Each structure stands twice: as structure tokens, then as C-alpha cells.
């Protein structure tokens with residue numbers, strides 16, 4: 519009698535396909551197919567190699583790009599801020615010394631590491647992908663097992679092309695239904711985090727499935743997988759399908775010819791088997807989903823745009839009540855204020871969550887022929903990569919943005935985090951398409967409301983949050 523193989527999940531399959539060694543306690547050595555590197559978490563890792571006389575094990579499976587520290591204004595005369603310049607120069611030097619391909623700040627292919635990977639076809643279904651960056655989960659949109667690692671692990675992967683890992687739990691997030699026009703991937707992901715909380719995915723890899731996920735473009739799936747980390751998960755993934763293949767076909771680093779056909783045959787097997795076990799299943803109906811806005815200092819602090827700032831006094835748990843009270847204080851909000859009545863100072867559009875071409879098209883459609891509201895301090899749009907910028911300009915989107923009064927910048931992480939000159943001033947309140955809203959994230963004492971690109975665009979026109987479903 520032949521033993522039948524137990525049904526396995528997409529995560530199980532990719533994990534098992536990459537196990538090099540397994541210890542009795544379940545600790546595994548995983549083979550890593552792709553390693554993305556950026557300037558913030560790699561200097562000590564390269565230094566570690568240098569000090570011990572080791573090489574990068576597989577330079578051609580490693581790709582370095584600069585994104586966090588660089589200014590988004592003209593870079594032709596170099597990086598202005600000294601500390602950033604030193605870090606950027608270190609990455610350039612390390613890439614040279616260790617034979618790693620590097621997209622510098624003037625390269626058209628440069629951009630936020632999680633936008634560059636898929637764009638280049640470096641990100642592929644069924645691969646294990648790591649980067650010293652928490653939002654590596656983004657690449658899971660292609661059916662890759664992609665997670666963020668720490669700097670010591672970056673060194674380990676550089677030196678050995680392997681990573682020590684224990685198998686995570688399987689979690690299924692099933693999103694059914696068709697969202698209303700104007701409601702999309704960002705609202706879905708914020709709603710999921712609102713539902714499960716920032717610890718909801720702890721110790722798990724999330725597989726996203728269901729009609730609403732299938733209906734998303736690759737850009738939308740990347741938005742959802744990107745924020746898996748805000749839901750506490752180790753990684754997020756979507757089974758690859760025709761949309762993933764179409765996105766990747768003919769990308770510079772994607773397989774070509776017979777190698778593509780062979781890859782496709784493997785990719786087709788990357789499905790969760792009927793009856794596979796999930797440790798936890800969460801369901802969400804996208805059909806009734808409103809546009810979502812965050813009100814607090816955690817990505818789980820979310821509410822419908824039609825709602826009001828919640829009252830912490832209604833929370834039973836004392837610790838949670840105190841923390842949400844503090845969040846309201848930091849955000850300068852009063853319980854009961856309607857979300858649509860909160861005046862904004864800054865509109866920021868970009869990041870690895872929402873800095874792709876589709877996001878910019880969405881924004882352009884809403885702001886075309888209109889002006890950003892006079893009460894705003896400014897609105898800024900930062901393309902996620904040089905290629906996104908080039909595509910946007912080829913479509914004339916930059917002209918629409920500039921005519922509407924937005925600043926149009928060079929690619930990078932920009933105001934997603936306060937590591938470069940793009941920062942909120944104390945007290946400034948932003949509608950932001952990024953993924954994190956903790957205290958000081960976008961600048962000292964800055965206040966962040968996480969929203970979708972459509973919601974950010976609509977808010978730019980009125981200086982307040984608007985229900986995009988009412989725009990027609």
C-alpha cells in the first residue's frame with residue numbers, strides 16, 4: 519500500500535521544497551533563492567563578512583538597492599545629508615567589493631526594495647525571498663515565501679544562502695465578495711488588521727484567498743501582503759495565477775523561453791490542496807466594506823470613514839483603555855468626532871504599500887483638473903521606483919499631479935518613515951498611503967492616518983476625509 523501524502527498548504531509546499539536540514543526540535547535550515555539588500559540593515563552584515571574573510575555565497579541571487587535614506591528631491595549632485603550619504607556610499611562600496619548587483623540613486627531601476635523586486639522579475643512564485651526589512655512580505659503576492667530578517671540573519675544569508683527557521687503556523691484569511699467601487703486592497707488589509715489586531719497573525723504565515731483577493735490586481739495583492747506584518751504575521755501569500763504570470767512575463771530577471779515554460783509547470787502546482795489544515799481561519803466580506811481610515815497610533819486602530827473617533831472609555835481592558843487614550847491624545851482627537859470632520863495638513867502618497875503605478879493612476883483619476891485644498895500645507899506624491907516614475911510620466915500623470923498642486927518627487931521611502939528629509943512637523947496631521955502610524959513614524963510628533971490612495975486623493979481635494987464611494 520502506498521501512503522497518500524497529507525494535503526498541504528501553499529506555505530507547507532514552498533517551505534518543504536526548501537528544507538536543507540531539519541533537526542529533531544523542528545529547527546530547519548532553509549535554502550534562500552533571493553536576497554534583497556538595502557542600505558539600512560546591511561552595513562554590519564557586510565562588515566561581518568569582511569572581518570572574517572568570507573564572500574557572498576551567491577552574488578547573482580542577491581540584489582542591492584538604496585531606498586530609505588535618500589532625499590526625494592534632485593539627487594544629481596549627491597546625497598545632501600551626511601549620515602545618509604555615508605550609509606549610501608557604504609552600500610555602493612559593499613556591492614562593488616562583494617560583486618553584488620546594485621541599483622544606485624540615479625539608476626532608473628532604483629526604488630523601494632519591495633517595488634523593485636517584482637518589477638525586475640527577481641521575485642518569482644515558489645521562491646524563498648528574504649530582505650533585512652519587515653515588509654518583505656509584499657513579495658508573497660506572487661506565491662513566494664518572503665519574510666523580513668534581522669541584520670545578523672542578513673549576514674548568514676549573504677555567507678551561506680540559507681536561513682535558520684522553524685515552521686510557522688498556517689493561517690487562512692478568506693476574503694469573499696466584490697468590494698464597492700472606490701474600496702480596494704488597502705481597505706481590505708486595514709479591515710483585516712482591524713479584525714485580527716496587530717498580534718493576530720503572530721507565529722503564522724497568512725494565505726489570502728477568496729473572490730476579493732482573486733479579483734485584485736497584482737498591485738492590490740502586493741498591498742495586502744505588504745501589511746501582513748502589521749497584522750503580526752511572519753509572511754503573507756497569495757497562490758500564483760494568470761495575473762501573476764502576466765505581470766512577470768518578460769521582466770528582465772524572469773525566466774525566458776523553455777525555462778519560463780518549465781517554471782510555469784512548477785508554479786501551477788503552488789496551490790493549497792483540498793482539505794489542507796489551517797490552524798486558524800478568518801473570514802471577511804469585502805462586499806460590505808467601507809473605505810477605512812486609521813484614527814490612532816496602531817494599524818489596528820481603524821474605522822469606517824463614515825464612523826467617528828471611538829471612545830476609549832468603552833474599552834473594558836484597563837491596559838488597552840489607557841493605551842487607546844494615549845493614542846487619542848497623541849493624535850489630538852476627541853472621541854465622537856466624525857472622521858469626515860478631521861482637518862488635515864498634509865497628504866502623502868507613496869511607499870511600498872501604495873507607491874505603484876496603479877495607485878498613481880487611481881489618484882490621477884480623482885484629482886485630474888482639480889486643485890488640492892487651500893487649507894492643506896502641502897500634498898506630496900512619491901513614486902515607488904524610477905520605473906514607476908517613468909511610466910507615470912509617459913502617461914502624463916505627473917502633469918495632472920503638478921497642475922493639481924502636488925509635489926512630484928524622486929523615488930524612495932520618503933515620508934513613509936522619518937529617515938530622510940521628508941518628514942512631518944510636530945503636530946502636523948497627514949493622510950498617508952503608507953503602512954505604519956506609530957508615534958513619530960513620519961516625523962517627530964507627526965500624526966498619521968493610514969488610508970488608500972483613492973481616499974488620500976479625495977482628502978487632498980477637500981482637506982478632510984471624504985467617503986470616496988460618494989464621489990461617483
Ligand SMILES: CC(C)[C@H](C(=O)O)[C@@H](O)C(=O)O
Nearest residue numbers: 558559586650651652653935
Ligand atoms: C528600516 C527598515 C529596517 C524598516 C523595516 O524593517 O520595516 C523600514 O523599512 C520600516 O518600514 O520601518
Ligand code: SF4
Nearest residue numbers: 653869870931934935
Ligand atoms: S516604504 Fe516604508 S514600509 Fe516600505 S520599506 Fe520603505 S520605510 Fe519600510
